[in-house]
Amino acid sequence: MKVLGLMGSARRDGNTNDLVDVVLAAAAEQGAQTEKIVLADYRVEHIENCQVCKQRGACVHADDDFDKLMAKVYGCDVFIFGSPVYWYTVSGRLKVFLDRWSCELYKSNDEFCRKMKPKAGGIVTVQEESTYERAASCIEALEKTVKYAPGATYLGYVLGPGGKRGTVLKHEATVAAARELGRKAAAFRPAS
Numbered sequence: 052m053k054v055l056g057l058m059g060s061a062r063r064d065g066n067t068n069d070l071v072d073v074v075l076a077a078a079a080e081q082g083a084q085t086e087k088i089v090l091a092d093y094r095v096e097h098i099e100n101c102q103v104c105k106q107r108g109a110c111v112h113a114d115d116d117f118d119k120l121m122a123k124v125y126g127c128d129v130f131i132f133g134s135p136v137y138w139y140t141v142s143g144r145l146k147v148f149l150d151r152w153s154c155e156l157y158k159s160n161d162e163f164c165r166k167m168k169p170k171a172g173g174i175v176t177v178q179e180e181s182t183y184e185r186a187a188s189c190i191e192a193l194e195k196t197v198k199y200a201p202g203a204t205y206l207g208y209v210l211g212p213g214g215k216r217g218t219v220l221k222h223e224a225t226v227a228a229a230r231e232l233g234r235k236a237a238a239f240r241p242a243s
């Protein structure tokens with residue numbers, strides 16, 4: 052079982068990163084193989100006009116890190132989106148990466164769904180405000196993304212307090228929920 056964290060915060064040592072680490076550590080304790088991708092360490096260009104790529108017969112951004120990252124997504128069993136709430140939604144880094152998933156759909160939606168269907172996805176997010184409603188756009192967009200491929204499994208979300216570094220690790224209920232998500236990730240088995 053391979054569990055992949057996709058960490059989309061600008062801060063490499065912020066609360067999102069801490070929460071992704073908690074999920075992955077709990078999954079590893081249950082025997083899962085884990086890997087974290089810090090999106091800030093990679094170059095992923097914005098999506099362009101897919102018609103141009105179609106005419107060229109290749110993506111205009113073939114030289115960035117997208118294919119490398121996508122290979123890791125295809126190679127995992129469970130992926131965990133980690134994003135802070137930025138302006139009520141997903142961080143730009145994660146959004147730019149997810150926009151590029153459309154390159155894969157453009158190549159073959161059926162093939163994308165075939166590869167993603169056996170996987171499960173979960174979400175961790177942090178915010179400074181304190182109600183679900185303020186983070187809803189972020190969580191719901193990522194939930195729909197997990198569920199895009201019919202049959203893919205959604206493992207749920209964890210929403211915790213952000214702000215100063217270290218804040219979320221002091222919040223026991225959030226840490227417990229993140230550990231539970233990690234255990235669920237490790238226990239996930241695709242339907243045969």
Ligand SMILES: Cc1cc2nc3c(=O)[nH]c(=O)nc-3n(C[C@H](O)[C@H](O)[C@H](O)COP(=O)(O)O)c2cc1C
Nearest residue numbers: 060062065066067135137138139178179180213214
């Ligand atoms: C660009 C930006 C936009 C933000 N927008 C929101 C927001 O809409 N709602 C909110 O509650 N917090 C917002 N915050 C606060 C962050 O969600 C919070 O500081 C979080 O802990 C940042 O993630 P990190 O700890 O992983 O760096 C924003 C922070 C930044 C830098």
